Amino acid sequence: MTPIVRSIEPEQVSAPDHSGLPHWQLRFLLRKLSLRRGEHVILMGTQDLGTIEMLALAVGSAGKVTLLAEPGTSEAACQSLQRELSLLPQVHVVAPGPSLDTQQCDAICILPERLTEPYEPLMDQSWRRLGNGGRLMLTLPHGEGNQLHSAIECANQKGFVTRYRRNCDKHCAWVGVKYAAKW
Secondary structure: OOOOOOOOOHHHOOOEOOOOOEHHHHHHHHHOOOOOOOOEEEEEOOOOHHHHHHHHHHHOOOOEEEEEOOOOOOHHHHHHHHHHOOOOOOEEEEOOOOOOOOOOEEEEEEOHHHOOOOOHHHHHHHHHHEEEEEEEEEEEEOOOHHHHHHHHHHHHHHOEEEEEEEEOOOEEEEEEEEOOOOO
C-alpha cells in the first residue's frame, strides 16, 4: 500500500484564489461547514472554479450549489458562467436582484469580498434563507480579526450560535448555526 504524502508547506503548491485565501485553507474551512450529500449550499463571493468544485463534490449529485452573482453582473455573464460549469449539473448561477426562487438552504458560505459593512442586511438575508440547524460561514484573510469580530456580534444578535471560530496567522473564520426557537 502506498502512503499518502502531504505537503508540509501547502502555500508553496497552491496559489491564492480570488477570495484571498489559498485553496488548502478554503478546503479546511469548508470542512467546518459539515456539508452532507443532498444538501443545498449558497456561495456568496468570487466565483472561483476551485471553490465551486469543492462545494459541488461535498453535496454530491443529489445536492445543489447556488452561486449568487456579484451585484452589477449582467445576465449574459451569469449565463456564460453557467455554461462553464456545465460539467457540474448541481451548480446554478443566480443573477443579482429579486427572484421567484425562495432559495432556502442548509448552508451559506460568504467569502471575504462579500463580507462588508453594514452587516445587518447580510445577516438578515442569511437568517431568512437558512433552515433550522443551517450553517453560516464567514471567512477573511489574516489580519481582519476586528472586522470578523464585528460581523460575529451582528450574527449573534440575529440569533446565530457559534459553532467554530478561528483567528490565526493564516486566516480568520467563523461558522454559526441557526437555532430557531419553537414555542
